[in-house]
Amino acid sequence: MRNKSVITEANEIRLAVDLVKLGARLQLLEAETNLSRERLLKLYKEVKGESPPKGMLPFSTDWFMTWQPNIHASLFMAYYRFFQKHTQLKGLELIIKSYRMYVEQIERGSMDVVLSLTRAWTMVRFFDAKMLQMATCRECGGDFVTHAFDPTRGYVCGLCHMPARAGKTRRAAELALAAAEA
Numbered sequence: 001m002r003n004k005s006v007i008t009e010a011n012e013i014r015l016a017v018d019l020v021k022l023g024a025r026l027q028l029l030e031a032e033t034n035l036s037r038e039r040l041l042k043l044y045k046e047v048k049g050e051s052p053p054k055g056m057l058p059f060s061t062d063w064f065m066t067w068q069p070n071i072h073a074s075l076f077m078a079y080y081r082f083f084q085k086h087t088q089l090k091g092l093e094l095i096i097k098s099y100r101m102y103v104e105q106i107e108r109g110s111m112d113v114v115l116s117l118t119r120a121w122t123m124v125r126f127f128d129a130k131m132l133q134m135a136t137c138r139e140c141g142g143d144f145v146t147h148a149f150d151p152t153r154g155y156v157c158g159l160c161h162m163p164a165r166a167g168k169t170r171r172a173a174e175l176a177l178a179a180a181e182a
């Protein structure tokens with residue numbers, strides 16, 4: 001029994017370190033591991049070389065509706081739903097796998113990573129709480145993140161109906177989404 005708890009703690013520490021490297025905030029670490037706050041603070045400082053940012057997690061679903069974040073959030077969800085359907089991954093593992101794929105795809109397209117791991121994790125909780133849903137764009141057929149009670153009929157996504165200044169990143173974003181849905 002003693003060995004088991006040691007192994008479990010080692011695993012938890014490894015998980016926490018991975019999460020910090022991926023950009024997790026302290027609240028995420030506290031929710032997903034059994035390590036004490038003091039232990040997590042120390043780990044965070046060791047990995048990042050600085051204290052974690054203070055303050056609460058972003059709590060609103062609105063951020064995910066703004067133009068650029070919506071495309072990134074939708075790309076992450078494309079991976080999330082794919083791995084949910086085709087693998088045994090669950091919970092945090094599923095989020096981490098999807099997040100790594102999202103980052104890889106964004107970097108391949110030479111775009112900036114807009115969605116942090118903490119935001120992705122928060123978004124999955126919003127989906128679980130039925131505050132968000134996916135809607136299919138009637139123009140391009142892609143699936144995008146929307147508020148749960150918005151009508152999905154006739155939905156047009158941010159790529160098909162976009163601000164003019166965003167033209168430069170459109171092609172890269174389209175390629176990333178197409179790759180994720182392939």
Ligand SMILES: [Zn+2]
Nearest residue numbers: 137140157160
């Ligand atoms: Zn569209």
